[in-house]
Amino acid sequence: MTPALTIEGAALGFGGHALWRDLELRVAPGEFVAVLGGNGSGKTTLLRAILGQQRLDAGRIEVDGRPVHGGDRRIGYIPQQKLVPPGTPLRGRDLVTLGVDGHRFGLPIVTTAVRRQVDELVASVGASGYANRPLGALSGGEQQRLRVAQALAGDPVLLLCDEPLASLDLQHQRGIADLIDARRRNHDTAVLFVTHDINPVLGLVDRILYLADGRFRVGTPDEVLRTEVLSELYHSPVEVLRSGGRVFVAGAPDAGGSHHHLESES
Amino acid sequence: MDWPTLFDFTDYAELLTLVRSSIVAAAILGIVGGLVGVFVMQRDMAFAVHGISELSFAGAAGALLIGANVVAGSLVGSLIAAAIIGLLGAKARDRNSIIGVLMPFGLGLGILFLALYPGRSGNKFGLLTGQIISVDFEQLGLLIGISVVVLLVLVVLWRPLTFDSLDPEVAAARGVPTRTLSFVFMLVLGLTVAVSVQVIGALLVLALLVTPAAAALRVSSSPVLVPVLSMVFGLVSAVGGILLAIGGSLPISPYITTISFAIYLVCRLIDARRGARTRRRDRSRNRLAA
Numbered sequence: 001m002t003p004a005l006t007i008e009g010a011a012l013g014f015g016g017h018a019l020w021r022d023l024e025l026r027v028a029p030g031e032f033v034a035v036l037g038g039n040g041s042g043k044t045t046l047l048r049a050i051l052g053q054q055r056l057d058a059g060r061i062e063v064d065g066r067p068v069h070g071g072d073r074r075i076g077y078i079p080q081q082k083l084v085p086p087g088t089p090l091r092g093r094d095l096v097t098l099g100v101d102g103h104r105f106g107l108p109i110v111t112t113a114v115r116r117q118v119d120e121l122v123a124s125v126g127a128s129g130y131a132n133r134p135l136g137a138l139s140g141g142e143q144q145r146l147r148v149a150q151a152l153a154g155d156p157v158l159l160l161c162d163e164p165l166a167s168l169d170l171q172h173q174r175g176i177a178d179l180i181d182a183r184r185r186n187h188d189t190a191v192l193f194v195t196h197d198i199n200p201v202l203g204l205v206d207r208i209l210y211l212a213d214g215r216f217r218v219g220t221p222d223e224v225l226r227t228e229v230l231s232e233l234y235h236s237p238v239e240v241l242r243s244g245g246r247v248f249v250a251g252a253p254d255a256g257g258s259h260h261h262l263e264s265e266s
Numbered sequence: 267m268d269w270p271t272l273f274d275f276t277d278y279a280e281l282l283t284l285v286r287s288s289i290v291a292a293a294i295l296g297i298v299g300g301l302v303g304v305f306v307m308q309r310d311m312a313f314a315v316h317g318i319s320e321l322s323f324a325g326a327a328g329a330l331l332i333g334a335n336v337v338a339g340s341l342v343g344s345l346i347a348a349a350i351i352g353l354l355g356a357k358a359r360d361r362n363s364i365i366g367v368l369m370p371f372g373l374g375l376g377i378l379f380l381a382l383y384p385g386r387s388g389n390k391f392g393l394l395t396g397q398i399i400s401v402d403f404e405q406l407g408l409l410i411g412i413s414v415v416v417l418l419v420l421v422v423l424w425r426p427l428t429f430d431s432l433d434p435e436v437a438a439a440r441g442v443p444t445r446t447l448s449f450v451f452m453l454v455l456g457l458t459v460a461v462s463v464q465v466i467g468a469l470l471v472l473a474l475l476v477t478p479a480a481a482a483l484r485v486s487s488s489p490v491l492v493p494v495l496s497m498v499f500g501l502v503s504a505v506g507g508i509l510l511a512i513g514g515s516l517p518i519s520p521y522i523t524t525i526s527f528a529i530y531l532v533c534r535l536i537d538a539r540r541g542a543r544t545r546r547r548d549r550s551r552n553r554l555a556a
Contacts, residue, residue: 051439071441079436087483089304089492090432102429103441105422134487150436160439 002065004029004158004190005050010059012045018214019045023059025209025218029157030188032181032204034195037211038252043194046211047160050192051075064157071103076151076189078180080163081144086136092146093131096121099150121149125179141172148179152189159183161193165200173200180204198225199246212252221247281512287406288398292504294413295458295465296474300500301420302458303479304493305451308431310358312476314351314452317365318459321347321372323468325460326393327379336393337405340460341412347372348456352449376468396467396519398508409461416457419450427451428489465504466519473523474500477530484533499529 003026011021019042027033035043048054050061052070061068063075084090096118097110122131125145130138138146144164151159159180165173181204184191193201198208198221208224210217212233217224224230225247230238234253241248282289306315325343329336347368355361376393401409420427429437430444438444462471478499482492507522 053438071438071443073441075439077436077439079433084432087487088308088432089483089487090428090489091487094489095432098425098429098432098437099440102425102437104425106425107421108424108428136487147436 001029003027003062004031004064005192006060006062006065007050008059008061010049010061011057012042012049012054013057013214020211020214020216021058023216027158027190027192029190030184031206032184032191032193032201033207033209034193034198034201034205035209035211036195036198038196041211041213043211044162047162047192047194050158050160051077073103073154074157076154076156076159078144078147078151078159078161078164080166081140081147081168083140084135084138084143086134088134088136090135091132092127092135092138092142093118093122095135095143095146096131096149096153099153117153121152122146124152125149139172141168141175144168144172144176145179148176148183152183155187156189159189159191161191161195163195164193165195165197170200177201177204202245202247225249275513278513285508285512287403288401289505289508291401291406291409291413292398292465292508293501294410294417295461296478296500296502296504297497298413298416298420298458298500299462299474299504300478300482300497301493302416302455303475303477303500304482304496305420305427305431306455306475307479307483308428309451311361311455312472313362313365314355315455315459315472315475317351317369317372318344318347318456319463319468319471320369320376322456322460322463323393324372324376324379326463326468327376327383330385330393331379331383335405335408337401337408337460337464340463341457343372344456344460344463345453348452348459349449352452356445356448373468392467393463394467394469395517396465396470396522398465398518401464405464409464412457412461416454416461419454423447423450423454466522470519470523473519473526474504477526478503481526481530481533484530484537499526503529 005025005027007023007025010023012019013021035046037043045054049056050068052068052072063072097114100114100117122128125148127142127145127149130142131146135143161180164176168176177200180191180193183189193205195201198205202221205221207218208221210224210230210233213235215233217229217233225240227238227240230240230249230252236253238252239250241250306312322340322344326336326340328343329339350368351361351364355364426437426442426447429440429442430447434444458475459471462474466474479496481499482495486492486495503522503526506525507518510521511518
């Protein structure tokens with residue numbers, strides 16, 4: 001079977017400093033891979049490279065067996081939750097409509113086919129109850145559900161998620177993570193999920209790509225989230241603590257895993 | 267105050283035929299301004315509008331000085347400003363500092379050109395505060411032509427521009443050429459500002475490019491109703507202003523800005539009353555739930 005995502009020998013750096021090099025990753029259809037790593041480890045840059053917005057220094061990236069390009073419709077993209085300002089002249093469902101036809105030039109007419117497709121997408125994320133309300137009046141969790149629906153428009157092969165749970169409360173984190181998980185199980189959509197905190201998706205992910213210091217490690221959570229593995233990756237003593245089904249990485253030099261750092265970054 | 271100078275509707279019909287093409291120009295600008303305004307608000311670019319208008323004023327004043335076409339001068343100034351802001355100001359903070367730097371420079375340059383200009387002072391003042399009645403027929407045609415071009419471009423760009431205004435990152439990921447689009451929108455904005463400067467004056471451009479959209483956004487968040495309302499508000503302000511002004515001896519701009527502002531106030535009131543009602547309803551619902 002063709003991998004949904006293939007990364008081969010990929011290298012990228014800025015000003016002589018390598019973010020990562022010789023990066024190898026194959027994500028099968030329906031597979032859920034989390035990308036972990038501290039600030040500046042190149043997680044977001046990796047997403048940009050997969051989206052075709054950032055050229056690699058070396059190597060190649062393919063989606064569904066073909067090279068990626070900017071604006072690739074085979075990729076769905078779920079960004080970090082940021083509140084849409086009240087007074088934005090869009091209703092909830094219009095956000096989803098943009099996912100369907102927002103890239104098209106021409107007369108802004110919503111056809112019946114598009115409307116039906118949007119109805120289905122909205123229903124698939126359980127947002128039918130509030131899809132007709134003003135977007136700016138919806139809660140962060142509700143907006144994020146609609147963003148998932150937007151990303152699913154066009155039935156993508158690969159779903160790229162950039163911290164989609166950040167600044168959501170626990171209940172909504174759960175809801176969004178379950179939506180993404182259900183999608184990959186029912187539609188074989190591969191998921192690449194960048195996050196600073198693995199715990200909300202720990203029970204869902206198949207494998208982890210851990211980026212640190214220009215190096216990386218790929219494996220199941222049990223293979224990667226271990227004291228000796230991460231200490232070797234960081235070249236410095238790092239402790240992985242497990243408690244009540246949750247995992248904590250302590251002492252990582254780039255201060256990864258800390259919520260505070262990521263929030264000040266965004 | 268002598269009220270008949272404010273309103274004197276004898277000979278009104280004759281006056282009306284004299285200014286008919288001005289009214290057409292104002293009507294089209296009202297519609298286009300209202301439409302552009304919706305994107306100006308979504309992209310948070312009110313300050314950019316003001317910055318462009320000052321350079322547009324400088325261009326027009328320069329054209330006046332060298333005896334060139336004033337509308338053409340205004341266009342050149344606008345487009346240069348729009349291009350600079352579009353190229354250098356991708357990020358909001360960069361953009362604001364560039365506009366802050368350009369604006370006084372443009373206004374100063376314009377004032378210099380006007381000071382050097384030996385002609386009538388009425389023309390000078392007109393560039394800052396509006397002069398649609400004194401625009402000649404040929405230039406009116408140019409203004410109308412530009413407005414129609416802007417209208418067409420906006421309709422074609424509508425969907426991707428909405429996407430880019432809401433969420434540029436996702437839009438780019440989904441295949442919207444966001445950079446090109448932002449730049450084209452700046453040029454469209456430049457064209458609209460150049461036309462507005464002729465009608466309402468460099469200092470008052472915001473009354474047609476921001477106020478109608480701001481008012482519409484107060485009373486609706488429907489993607490169809492907001493632009494429609496905004497266009498209607500712009501049209502009513504621009505045409506209403508001229509119709510009232512020709513009945514008296516005062517300039518047109520204060521009528522336009524006052525109507526535009528009054529519409530905004532009414533929309534705020536409607537919004538506030540609706541907000542109070544929603545809060546009351548929520549409170550009673552909470553009481554029931556408790």
